[in-house]
Amino acid sequence: MNVPVSAPVHITAAGSALPGEPVDNATLSHALGVNAEWIDVFIGTRTRHFARDLTTGEVRWSLADLCARAAADALEAGGTDPAEVEFLVLGTATPDHLMPATVNQVADRLGLDHLPTYQLQSGCAGAVQALSVARHLIGSGEFTTGLAIGGDVCTKHLDLRRNLAEAAPGDLVNCVLFGDGAGAAVLSSQPREEAVALRSVLNRCTGLGREPGQIIDWFGLADRHESRQALTEDYKAIEESVPVMAVEILWELLDDLRWSPDDLDFLLPPQLSGRMTQLITEQLGVPGAREISCVADTGNNGNALPFLQVEQLLKEITSGQKALAVAVESSKWIKAGFALERL
Template identity: 75%
Template sequence: MTQHTKDPEDRQAYLASVGTALPGEPVDNATLAKVLGINEEWVEVFIGTKTRHFARDLGTGTVRWSLADLCAQAAERALAAPGVDPSAIDFIILGTATPDTLMPATVNHVADQLGLDQVPTFQLQSGCAGAVQALSLARTMIASDQYRTGLVIGGDVCTKHLDLQRDLSGAAPGDLVNFVLFGDGAGAAVITDEPVGQRVAIRTVLNRFTGLGRDPGQVIEWFGLADRYDDRQALTEDYKAIEESVPVMAVEILWELLGELDWTPEDLDYLLPPQLSGRMTRRITEQLDVPTAQEVSCVADTGNNGNALPFLQIEKLLGQMSGGEKALAVAIESSKWIKAGFALEKI
């Protein structure tokens, strides 16, 4: 940890680099439909996702990459970027809903693979908002004036919760959606207190629980030895509640972030909408209604890989962003309803 002194008014966090990792070759709808015994056209129309990546072999179910493997790959790419010094990392934060084990924390396996020692590590257990929560914590730590450079990671291996050998020919759409919606992947970003590398300022981060009194939109069970014979599904989802609530919440987040920054919709050059599925993302983007901003989406090609998504979007954004341009990202976690988002500006 590097001690330094900076006027509190001048403290700002910057995104210096991003790296991502997707396991294996993309799996298209035709291949997935054949393996699962389902209708390919239904996947394309109802979900709107064209391809996704799996850490497990579709034929055998063998795990080819762990979450730690994918997170380490993404982090290595972020740390190898121009203007980034790997030896300067002061802390590591991982956001995930699908850790490899309850203990040890996956973040510590990632640190081990990266050869990083004697640094604080944090693991946040969360769904689609986890990456934003990790970014928020990193920004707070940088602003505390005790840390200068941090590594923020988000990733999920969702397929380990799905029985790919199950006969789905008679499954209801609400059950079937989980087998075609999700993918696996990871992303990482180096966050600094000075504008280096990509030189993108993190202007604000939103992270707020808003699920008081509401039923969860999604539940992922963790089956221990005592309940491994339970007949509950590992993953359940109220897709109708998500369809109804997420677009409304997205609009609320957009205007809250704009108000906090004193920006107008016309100030935005890029919009990073929630990445639920190809179909849902199109619907949400239409309701956000920011025609002057260019949409930055990836879910139709990567599948919904949870906490990897914001980094995949940012990586795509950085390939287009020029000095002075502004971007706003909206993220929503439907498990117990969390509003999240962040704003970026290229210096």
């Protein structure tokens, strides 16, 4: 599972970008005509951030804007000169365009040129995939320093004109679950005072023969007038499958590293919603590990979330402590996760 790398890889810093002021459930309820109490109880997310103005529908931030801000924040936090960056990897499910790739727009905003860029089209596993690619690029010895970035602007799929008064609960989930944001991490072969070692990364598609749990569609000239929704998901399947897969990921990573649950000081559980994250954390059964979660305050902003968790972790983890992160992508049932250790 965990392909060895020839050089050690460290996360030296992380950064994030959340657009605008937090939007609470009362404000979201007023804008969409959705019951605020239902959001509190069923979703369990208190606030989220939107790149669009809920009143006017105006797009105020692009994904490239947010990713560039998060990357610049990470570089500043780690005292890394942008000139040291040798590659960029971006994981997202909601690029600004099919072309040019958003990662290249981010490089442009950061003033970076003449370097490799990679964009991975993926949902909640995209951030972990970005870490995996960065880890192998550095671990091969070809590069010393790079940026792994994850972000999503989910509100591009939110129809503010739609009447949700009689929508089914499973349909309403898509309108209240998500938020927008970006996160980034600086990876390096050179350990620094605040660095953590990236010990293992898991990325495995396990959806053979299964229907996707989530679909994000796009429309061209030939089908733009079709009535199908751009975003659909089987929330019942997600509720049933994600907790089971999360436990499997936890034990696969622990077995690979020969760690025991008692070795863990921190747990970064999947960030689906406030309610789902709480249930999953309970089922993971690692009471001795401190939970690092953010989704109840940020909303589900997809590929930003693992980096937001890492940013918080770096402020708390101390020498000798270990952390394990779990992420599940329901689009085609992908197991993902990674392990960190403060030197």
